[in-house]
Amino acid sequence: MKYWMDTEFIERPYTIDLISIGLVAEDGREFYAESSEVDWTKASHWTLQTVRPRLEGTGMPREDIGYAIRRFTDADKHPVFWGYFPAYDWVAFCWLFGGMNDLPFAFPQLCLDIKQWAIELGDPELPRQEGARHHALPMRDGRRMRGRSSPASTPLPASDAASGAKIPISSRRRQRESPRCSDEETVSEKSRAASAADRWRRVFSACDRSSWLPSNAP
DSSP states (O other), X not given: OEEEEEEEEEEETTEEEEEEEEEEETTSOEEEEEESOOOGGGSOHHHHHHTGGGOOSOEEOHHHHHHHHHHHTTTOSSOEEEESSOHHHHHHHHHTTSSGGGSOTTSOSOOEEHHHHHHHTTOOOXXXXXXOSSXXXXXXXXXXXXXXXXXXXXXXXXXXXXXXXXXXXXXXXHHHHOSOOOTXXXXXXXXXXXXXXXXXXXXHHHOOGGGTSOTTOO
């Protein structure tokens, strides 16, 4: 089963301090948790003004979040995790269990990246985010993508150089200069080919689970 993941965190040198994590399963189930161990003294002014007010305030220790995720995925022997620019998300996720080598046995040691996949398909414009921004659960692309499969065919040619940013440079500059970020700001991706978006929809609907799991998976 596929799970779409997102987190909010405090980034500082040599560590990623998890604030909250959200998962949406392919079958529609949702998981959300907030950490009670956040060191808010290390947070930027923007994080304090934009992320913290959206929290529900029901924090729990990181170790307990790890056990709760185990229960959420307990019946799944072949989970597949997806994220959007998930490099930091995946590190924070693994640390909930101790480290990558401490992940539950059935868990893979990687998180698939929706943006990297999009680049391979010609970098089409992705669906716009719905709901509140800077909150781990509503940001999940799984609400729009669950029930669809991943591609079996050879990806479209794309530029040799990976490009793109989760938050555009202009928005990152505004974050540094201003404590607030408008909810109306959106992340847009430039399409490299007029037909790429149609190709994106076709491969989602035409392929089945067996085409993108490892060949030795049941």
